[in-house]
Ligand SMILES: O=C(O)COP(=O)(O)O
């Protein structure tokens with residue numbers, strides 16, 4: 048791959064490849080409704096996405112009156128996941144320019160993988176429903192290696208890179224989970240301003256930032272493995 052700095056591009060899913068809050072929010076509100084709690088606004092839900100649906104539920108519970116007993120929480124988390132799984136592609140769409148950028152990266156010889164904290168089952172089903180599976184050589188979910196090895200730990204990034212045949216890699220994501228995992232793995236990170244940023248962009252600490260997918264390939268050209276900006 049002459050002149051392109053990366054062999055492998057690792058993508059977060061929710062808030063990076065796809066705008067999924069519009070289906071995650073109803074799932075959270077379904078779960079809250081089951082225990083008699085009022086709904087949370089979609090704008091609030093967006094800031095709760097990034098650590099997987101269990102963490103999203105914990106954050107929604109904290110925001111609506113506090114945590115509940117563990118057994119009830121476990122059951123509610125399963126109810127949320129079941130509801131979400133049945134509706135996961137109702138309104139979710141890839142971000143503008145996403146598919147074109149994935150095609151462009153492939154044409155540059157880059158191998159692509161997904162590293163999401165969403166559970167692997169719904170992640171695969173969502174990618175399939177959106178016709179996006181074909182782009183990726185590896186798909187890791189937050190439970191693939193075990194929940195205790197989800198982002199911001201680097202484990203799934205290392206595993207995906209190995210599946211892709213190894214080489215120079217970059218992590219593209221929208222939250223501290225992604226930047227943390229990319230940095231822990233020793234790779235540069237690109238943050239996405241159109242996603243569900245859990246802190247201000249300036250605090251995310253990525254090596255580079257994009258506000259539209261059209262910027263991705265040009266931005267990647269400015270990065271050098273292992274992550275130092277050339278200019
Ligand atoms: O669903 C979530 O909370 C996280 O998913 P992501 O890692 O793809 O952002």
Ligand SMILES: [Mg+2]
Pocket residue numbers: 059060061062063096097220221222242243
């Ligand atoms: Mg995300």
